[in-house]
Amino acid sequence: MQAPVIVMNTNMERESGRKAQLSNIQAAKTIADVIRTCLGPRAMLKMLLDPMGGIVMTNDGNAILREVEVAHPAAKSMIELARTQDEEVGDGTTSVIILAGEVLASALPFLERSIHPITIIRAFKQALEDALEIVTDISVPVNIGNRDEMMRLIKSSIGTKFVSQWSDLMCGIAFDAVKTVHMEVDGKREVDIKRYARVEKIPGGEIEESHVLNGVMVNKDVTHPKMRRRIENPRIILLDCPLEYKKGESQTNVEVVDESHWARLLEIEEDQVKEMCEHIIKLQPDLVFTEKGVSDLAQHYLMKANITAIRRVRKTDNNRIARATGATIVNRVEDLKDTDVGTRCGLFEVRKIGDEYFTYLVDCKDAKACTILLRGPSKDVLNEVERNLQDAMCVARNVMFEPRLSPGGGATEMALAVRLSEKAKSISGIEQWPYKALAESLEVIPRTLVQNCGGNAIKVLTQLRAKHANGEHTWGIDGTSGKIVDMREYGVWEPQAVKSQTIKTAVESACLLLRVDDIVSGVSRRQEGGGGAPAQAPEDMPDDGAER
Structure with a gap:
């Protein structure tokens, strides 16, 4: 999984121009492939071994990438994406990596045809602006006071996770915790779940015994x-x-006679x-x-x-x-x-x-603060339940700030792909092709959902494209069976804030990596175990006739 380290010794080794761009795209695709099987309700778990010998089993994109060690700078940049997404909206960490990897891969044919990266970036930026407008257009408002609506929404965020079998209980816990810490200060909403909703994990008992304390x-x-x-x-x-x-104080002297x-x-x-x-x-x-x-x-x-x-x-x-x-x-x-x-x-x-x-x-x-008491059979299970619960609470918090929902199950991405492809026809000049390529790369989310549950991706995506071409933008993938369903009836919705942030982060980071045309490394080969000449300045080199 470790991409090659580019080392600069005294002969000034480096990657530049096309080679650097291709290397970056390859590194981004590698990271995306690691995470790809972690999307959707049929997601596979990754078992991670840490240096201390402990194990973490999870399908949470952010938790996996935190543990992965990579040497390539572009791969490190991709890992930062998941962290950004997690800090900002708390959900969609897996989607953002898959999407960014696919957007970069879609730029590859144009680089090979010697189209300038700035032209590609300009087309991508235009597509991003149009995509954010379309997301707002297909989103629907939600009543945050209606518990059933909120529960259905939170369910979609943890339906793909380990705790999905206790989803009613966990959704209730997440909603109650967020509602407890929700405050309005000077007309501004404040929902600080990190500081005021503490999760207390006590091994033993059953997961069903978990609850939110009113205090x-x-x-x-x-x-x-x-x-x-x-x-x-x-x-x-x-x-x-x-x-x-x-x-x-330290200068005090007491004499006891x-x-x-x-x-x-x-x-x-x-x-x-x-x-x-x-x-x-x-x-x-x-x-x-x-x-x-x-x-x-x-x-x-x-x-x-x-x-x-x-x-x-x-x-x-x-x-x-x-x-x-x-x-x-x-x-x-x-x-x-x-x-x-x-x-x-x-x-x-x-x-x-x-x-x-x-x-x-x-x-x-x-009470404007609460403690969530989690019970479970072992520490590993409790840690995974806590990670999933954090995602659920973030979803509830996002909806309170921006009460609009987008259809889930890849429906939003497919709607964007179809509408942007239509729009690309009206763009003149060379920018039309990268614009269209970005639209097609958005299909990676529904495609991955179908692949992860063993469905026929070509057949199902063709059916889904036909639905969206008729303007039925709420149709998406049932991640459990791999068939197409109407998300309004199926009840899988995601906060608009998460969707917008995912697309924004993925496209902007892809543009950033496309701008790189030179990778110069100051890491010595000896440090990396390569055994080559160390990257030292001539005056620092030992004067013993060694090769410089």
């Missing part, structure tokens, strides 16, 4: 065994400071901790969370006041607790006010799952 769960137990482990409607204080004796001095030192320490606890006790909380430590003495004072303390909470968990309970994180106990106390939580409880204790803060009123 937060952290892997912590109370600091003192006698503290309360269940409190209804608790008053919660969140701290970002230690409840311990504050030692002096007799026992009374030592007793006085301990007394000062005790007073300081007691004062800290009094600031907290004054507000009559039931629960105190701190990101730092809690000394034994502080535990004693808090326990006497019937307050439960939990220490060393992660910063991210503390932020989620603040969002869920309405509390404010405070840096100094002296600054605590009554308004900083969180009161939105309905129940605090410490539960034991397996060998570990977990703190639950649930039944929160208007």
